[in-house]
Amino acid sequence: MSLALDDHEDVVDHFRGANMRWSKIKVVPRATTIVTNGPGRTGERRMYRLTFHRRHRRLVEDAYLPHVLAEGRDAIARARQRSLHTNKPKDDWEGDYDAWSSVKFEHPSTFSTLAMDPTRKQEILDDLQMFRDSRDYYASIGKTWKRGYLLFGPPGTGKSTMIAAMANFLDYDVYDLELTSVKSNTELKRLFIRTKGKSIIVIEDIDCSIDLTGKRSNKKKTDDGEKDKESKVTLSGVLNFIDGLWSACGGERIIVFTTNHKENLDPALIRRGRMDMHIEMSYCCFESFKVLAKNYLGVEEHYMFSEIRQLLGEVNISPADVAENLMPRS
Numbered sequence: 109m110s111l112a113l114d115d116h117e118d119v120v121d122h123f124r125g126a127n128m129r130w131s132k133i134k135v136v137p138r139a140t141t142i143v144t145n146g147p148g149r150t151g152e153r154r155m156y157r158l159t160f161h162r163r164h165r166r167l168v169e170d171a172y173l174p175h176v177l178a179e180g181r182d183a184i185a186r187a188r189q190r191s192l193h194t195n196k197p198k199d200d201w202e203g204d205y206d207a208w209s210s211v212k213f214e215h216p217s218t219f220s221t222l223a224m225d226p227t228r229k230q231e232i233l234d235d236l237q238m239f240r241d242s243r244d245y246y247a248s249i250g251k252t253w254k255r256g257y258l259l260f261g262p263p264g265t266g267k268s269t270m271i272a273a274m275a276n277f278l279d280y281d282v283y284d285l286e287l288t289s290v291k292s293n294t295e296l297k298r299l300f301i302r303t304k305g306k307s308i309i310v311i312e313d314i315d316c317s318i319d320l321t322g323k324r325s326n327k328k329k330t331d332d333g334e335k336d337k338e339s340k341v342t343l344s345g346v347l348n349f350i351d352g353l354w355s356a357c358g359g360e361r362i363i364v365f366t367t368n369h370k371e372n373l374d375p376a377l378i379r380r381g382r383m384d385m386h387i388e389m390s391y392c393c394f395e396s397f398k399v400l401a402k403n404y405l406g407v408e409e410h411y412m413f414s415e416i417r418q419l420l421g422e423v424n425i426s427p428a429d430v431a432e433n434l435m436p437r438s
């Protein structure tokens with residue numbers, strides 16, 4: 109729902125026993141000079157006027173205006189249509205503004221459907237919450253408002269699912285950066301500059317995208333088996349991307365790397381300050397199993413649970429494999 113006021117229309121808001129009257133007014137400058145703000149505009153300004161009894165002045169300054177601003181921010185966030193962006197190959201760009209293609213972000217994963225150790229889950233939630241609420245703190249210590257998370261663990265343990273849960277929790281957009289289709293550090297920089305705040309920038313399987321000598325990995329081969337000679341994103345390009353450039357682009361961005369092999373990554377890439385929190389996604393423990401059983405079967409207690417607990421202590425099985433087995437079979 110959106111509300112608007114017509115010119116000279118009034119609306120009264122009741123706040124803690126006080127009446128707050130909002131009206132929309134037009135102000136035409138008295139100066140003879142005509143200021144044009146675009147076609148047909150003559151410098152006329154429209155604004156909202158708030159009228160209240162003088163005895164409510166402190167209430168308005170200390171409580172009502174902060175309340176209105178917070179409500180406004182929430183309304184904008186609620187109305188915001190979130191997007192999942194993926195980078196296009198450079199040849200398809202019609203300019204930098206066209207570097208990303210976007211679709212509606214509609215992943216259903218949340219922290220309550222995410223199966224992992226509950227204590228660790230709470231730590232991550234607290235960390236994200238703290239990040240989101242720390243704009244003033246980052247400004248006061250002179251650091252850019254950004255945070256890096258490294259998600260590592262075997263396939264099917266929920267790294268992508270965690271990213272979706274983070275985006276849903278924070279109400280952020282997701283930029284899924286496919287590094288293997290970026291041809292140079294300059295292109296990487298241009299892609300980055302086109303990202304917006306309130307977003308999570310994701311590089312999945314980072315170890316498969318660049319190698320530790322700073323050259324591109326040889327994963328991507330041309331048809332005749334030759335290495336793709338055009339690929340020139342380097343480790344230092346990625347390091348610049350993570351820290352050097354942030355300051356140019358404002359804040360409220362999270363960057364997430366995922367990998368199945370943390371041990372293969374250059375320590376420079378994942379040191380604290382770049383990847384602030386390292387999160388291990390591991391095989392299914394009993395606590396994770398209970399979340400999956402509840403999600404998939406609606407079962408919270410079962411006579412087989414003690415046997416399952418024992419089995420999960422003995423074998424490594426990913427949450428993806430457990431989930432697959434909990435799906436109804438035809």
Ligand SMILES: Nc1ncnc2c1ncn2[C@@H]1O[C@H](COP(=O)(O)OP(=O)(O)OP(=O)(O)O)[C@@H](O)[C@H]1O
Pocket residue numbers: 221222223224261262263264265266267268269270368389426427428429431
């Ligand atoms: N921890 C988890 N909690 C809930 N569901 C999970 C979890 N892990 C895996 N799943 C289920 O398994 C599917 C695959 O998991 P996901 O893609 O998140 O794993 P991944 O660790 O990113 O795997 P890969 O390393 O192969 O990319 C998900 O769509 C989800 O349904």
